Amino acid sequence: MAGIDDKVDKAYEGKSLSEIADAPVExxxxxxxxxxxxxxxxxNITTVRDLGTNKYFLWAQSIAKIAE
Incomplete structure (x- = not known):
């Protein structure tokens, strides 16, 4: 994924997407x-993966996209 390093904390730059997904949300x-x-x-969100797959966040994202 291009440009991922500018979206994560310095400690996670260069890590694999799996490592980032399993990292704490911080x-x-x-x-x-x-x-x-x-x-x-x-x-009950503790990881980046939890955040990205949370049903309420996914619902909100879908509603916002459809509203566009």
């Missing part, structure tokens, strides 16, 4: 430990 640039705590509490 691996994404702009997601803090506090944000991660809130995601865990609200949606």
């Amino acid at each position: 691996a994404l640039q702009g997601v803090s430990e506090v944000d991660a705590k809130h995601l865990k509490e609200a949606f």
Whole structure:
């Protein structure tokens, strides 16, 4: 995936997509430990994969795309 390094924390640059998917959500640039705590509490999201496959986020993304 081109340009993935500019979307992840420096510690995850150059990692495989599998490694990034299984990384904590804080691996994404702009997601803090506090944000991660809130995601865990609200949606039981702990990894990038959890975030990307969460049904509520997928529903919201679909609605937003259709609305375009």
